[in-house]
Amino acid sequence: MLASQLRGFQAKEHITKIRMANGNITSEPSKINDKFRAFYSQLYASEFPQESTLMDNFLKTLNVPMLSSDSKNRLDEPIRPEELGAAIASLQPGKSPGPDGFPVEFFKAFSPLLLPQLHLTLSDSWKCGKLPPSFYEASIALVPKKGKDPVECSSYRPISLLNVDAKILAKVLARRLENILPSVISEDQTGFIKNRYSYSNIRRLLDILYTPSSQSPECILSLDAEKAFDWVEWKYLFTVLDKFNFGSKFISWIRLLYMCPNASVFTNSIQSQPFNFQRGTRQGCPLSPLLFNLAIEPLAIALRSCGEINGIWRKGVEHKVSLYADDLLIFISNPKISLPAMLSILRQFGQFSGYKLNLYKSELFPVDGGAPVFDYTTLPFKIAGNQFTYLGVIITRKHNCLFKANLLPLLNNTKKHLAQWSPLSTSLVGRINSIKMNILPKFLYLFQLLPVFIPKSFFDSLDSIISSYIWRGKRPQLDKAQLQKPKSRGGLALSNFRYYYWAANMRYIISWLYFHNKGNCPSWVLMELNSATGSSVLALIGSSLPLPPNKTIDNPVVWHTVRVWAQMRKHFGLTGFSLLSPIFSNPFFQPSLSDPIFRDWHDRGITCFNDLFFDNTFASFAQLSEKFNLPRTHLFRYLQTRQFLQSQIPNFPVAPDASPGDMLLTLIPTRKGFISLIYDRLVSMNGSSIDRIKTAWEQDLNQSLSMDTWDLILKLVNSTSLCARHCLLQFKVVHRFHLSKVKLSRMYPNVDPICDKCGSAEASLIHMFWTCPSLEGFWTDIFQTLSLIIGHHMDPDPLVALFGTTGEADARLTSSQRCMLSFASLVARHAILLRWRGAPLPTQAQWLRGLMYYLSLEKIRYAISNNSGKFYKVWGQFLKYFSSLQVANPASSITQ
Known part of the structure; x- marks a missing residue:
């Protein structure tokens, strides 16, 4: 719901008109549907030449890496039921189902019943050589492309919906293949390959671009492929699998999946007749991107091995090719000889593979070296000026332009979008979540890819924009540091963008340390480690601060990364010398x-x-x-x-004891969730605390709170309820957010601090929640009710009333009883807050009605997460008690 609100619109589902083959425009729904069916039927029709001679001659000249016998045998093993179970567990829920209507959630919920049947089905399919029809079916939904002519079929993006049973089989094969792929795919290719990431491509490109170039003309070619995934020819694909030495059984499973796939197009609620696919990797199939990796690798091998193509040399390494899925970069020197040889290979490859280049969308970026300028205008490429876009990042000719070209526009767009979202009626939690869902990923992507030193003033501006949004343009009522605390520490996990920036850049620092003594060092790491003249880059990582002026590093990518590391160290006071500093080539150790x-x-x-x-x-x-x-x-x-x-x-x-910075440097940069891990470490290093709030509660309660009790109080802020509004309510209670009459009287002298309910004492925060004589009956009734439910007497306790925990008495309660107690007391606090000002008092009956209302929602939430058993374990005793009461509104919908 939140995401839908932020988008502000739904994708256009109704296609009002389309251009027919004769050029006429039609508005008839049936003709529109027929036109799209014809369009996609032609799109997926094979164009493989009648003779395979061209393909055979091309492939036989290549030195293609072969699968080992062990890898081949592992891929060829029979499919096991546990593999099917793991595949089901790994599929993402919440996706639209295929034509049969069964979503992922169905397979997850009934996995124990379905697994034996699915395994039997696949065994029978293997024996008879064909899968059931449902494995081949797909539905194509259409989404209009932004800025395209809506009357053209090509202006719509097809979304193919496969049946989940086909996805499960493909996922099993993909999980096997992903472990083998790195052994046969060069490190030049990173997309969809385990432990390889797009940042390697960007980092390598920037290192090449900003490191001093040679005296010969150099250029970088960014190639645009038309329908790269959709046009892969199957005959070529299976020939390549055989060339890589894949086993016959594994190839047979893929042949089964690609035996006769078909799809129907949905337009304006009309479903077309199915049409057959003759080429292309299946959209939405977990196996498709891995098959594409294998299909494109022979092209990369051909380009690398061609002696007539001269790559770009940096730090003793030649660079020719960089791939991320269908995004292909080629690094060229001596273009007069290299470019014709490259174009010849691309033409040959496209004749049988289905890989077709859109030469007029491809860009050629001349590297600004000291060599005489080569005349590129005669080439069939668009010539980029001072920048071009690669993987969503604007690559500029000069390093100092990266910040202005990428981050400043994003900052301005963020301000515009938040201003558009500001009128929406979303809560504080909803606004914080919208920042995490929609704003953080965009910044984090650039933080990971751009090696630029960002000053604190940029983050101050960003924080100001975000603060204005989450507080609706008013003065912040809570410190930013409290909101940024993790949920386990009683915060709302508001994103700290500066910490994410540091965490993203830490990957490169740690990669230098991790790979510098390893044989499989990535090319970008090798370039950066060799960027310091006569000394070691690593020495700067462990040196004392402040850093000396740069006199040895010739690569701004490296120097800015070092500066970011120093910026982070200074912020946390980690300014001392590190024993992780290298001894050899250390400029701070002159010998x-x-x-x-x-x-x-x-x-x-x-x-x-x-x-x-x-x-x-x-x-x-x-x-x-x-x-x-x-x-x-x-x-x-x-x-x-x-x-x-x-x-x-x-x-x-x-x-000396290892500093927090030293402990960060020992992490493994290729591990999954690396940036989140570093971010969490940085958040834990943050010296800001909420001890002031703890002290204020201790003064109100006239008792000391142990750290264990306080930690539990903070944890319960976000774990008492599944509801975000309830979490926000408890967050405000713990952080003393609500304005008491005493506090209001200090802000506004005309406000009387005396309590409206009892009329006899000043209405401080603790008074309005707990000590007011008028509330004594309310709390007494609640604790008597809770005593009956849990089976032993409970005296009224301010820790339960305010925070939902019994402190030392927790040992007498089961975990389910503690959950019930926390939620029940939360609803009681809510009842008080609904009558915060004025004379009306909350009653036990109101508390019970409120509790039953929220339990209806809690039951739904537990059911959605397939955890209804836990709901009844927590609330069974309460529901039994409630059903015994003679109330006007029985709880049949809950207790049944």
Whole structure:
């Protein structure tokens, strides 16, 4: 619902008119449907040449990597029921179903019953050589492309909806294939390949562009392919699978999936007759992007291996090809010879593969070197000026233009969009969630891909725009740091954009450390590690702050990344020397720059200063000699190193404790969820706290709250209820958000601080929630009711009334009873807040009615998450009690 509100419109479903083959425009729904069916039938018709000679000759010249026998056998193993179960579990719910109408949720809910039948079906299909018809069916829905002529069929984007049973089989094959793919697909290709990411492509491109170029003309070619996934020829695809040495059984499963796929087009509530596919990878199929990777790899091999194509050399490495799905970059030098050879390969490949280039949408970007300018105007490409777009990022000729071209427009668009969304009647939680759903991903994408130093003023501007939105243009009523606390710490997890920026850039810093001694170092890491003249880039990572002026790094990508790391360290006070600093080629340790013995130490395994400490104590020369086989002649270097460390470490020879920054540097950059992990670490390092709020509650309650109790209070803010509004209610209670009459009287002298309900005492926050004599009967009735439900006596307790926890008494309650108690007390607080001002008092009957109303919603939410059993486990005792009462509004809809 929130996402729909923010979009402000629904995709246009009704197609009012379309241009026919004869050029006439028709508005008849049946003719519109027929036209689309004919259009897509022709689109997916094969154009493979009658003879396969061209394909065979092209492929036989390539040195294609072969699957190992072990990998081949693993792919060929019979499909197991547990694989089907894992595939079902991995499918995303909430997607539109295929033609049979059965959604993913159906298969998840009835998985134990369906798995044996599905496994039997697939076994029988394997034996008879054909899958059931439902595996081949698809429905095509149409979404208009923005800015395109609505009367043209090509102006609509087809969305293919497959049946889930076909997706399950494809997912099983895809899960097998994804583990094998990195062994046969070059690192030049990153899309949809396990542990490879688009940031590698962008980073490599920027390193090539901004590192000093050679004296020969250089250019970067960004190629646009027409219908790349839709036009893959099946005969070519299966030939390629055989070329890669895939086993016959695995290929047979894919042949079964592609035996006779068909689809119907839906327009204006009319379903066309099915038409058959003759080419293309199936849209919406989990296996399709992996098959495309295999289909495009021979082209990459041909381009790399062609001796007439000269790539761009940087730091001793030649770069020719970079691929992300169908986005292809080619790096060219000596274009007079290289470009004709490249175009020849592309033409040959397109004749049999289905890969067709749109040359007039492809862009050629001349690299600004010192070489004479090559005349590119005779080429069939658009010549880019000072920038071009790649993977959604504007690549500029000069590094210092990246920020202005990408981040400033995004900031302005964010301000515009939030101004449009501001009138919507969304809660504080809804507005925070809208930032996380719609704004953060756009910034995070650029944070990951753009190596630019962003000043604090940019984030101050962004925070101001966001604050104005979430507080509806009014003065913030809570500190930003409280909202940004994680939900487990009583916050609302408002995104801290600066922390996400640091977390995204940490990946590159950690990658330098992780890969620098490994043989499979990515090309972009290798370029960046070699970007410092006569010294090590890694030395800057562990040096004391402030950083010295840059005199050695020739790549602005690297220098800006180092500056971002220093910015983060300064913010958290991590300014000291790190033992993770390298010894060899460390400009801060001068002897290592000129003495080759320190290189020898590196080769023996002494790579950083931390290697010189055993059990947190600086090792003796004898200990180092024994472990690393150092000769006696290295003693002087040992003494030099010891003297250096004495100047850096206050308690030498004892090693300093690892700083939070050092612990970040030891993480693995390729792990899943890396940025979220770093972000969470940074949030935990934030020194801001809510101790002030804890102290205020302790003064009101006249008792000390242990840290365990306080931590539980904070946790219950977001775990008491599934409802976002309830979480916001408890957040406001804990953070003392509500204005008491005492506080109002301080703000406005004409306001009387005396309580409206009892008329005898000042209405402080604790008074209005708990100590007011008028509320005594209300709380007494509630605690008597709760005592009856849980089976033992409970005295009225302010911790339960205010926060939903019994503190030390929790040990007497089951976890289900604690959940019930927290939610029941939350509804009681809500009843008080509904009558916050004025004389009316809440009653037990109102509390019960409110509780039953919200339980109806809670039951639905538990059912949606397929967890109805937990609902009755938590609320069974209460519902039994409530059904025994003689009330006017029985709870039949809940108790049944």
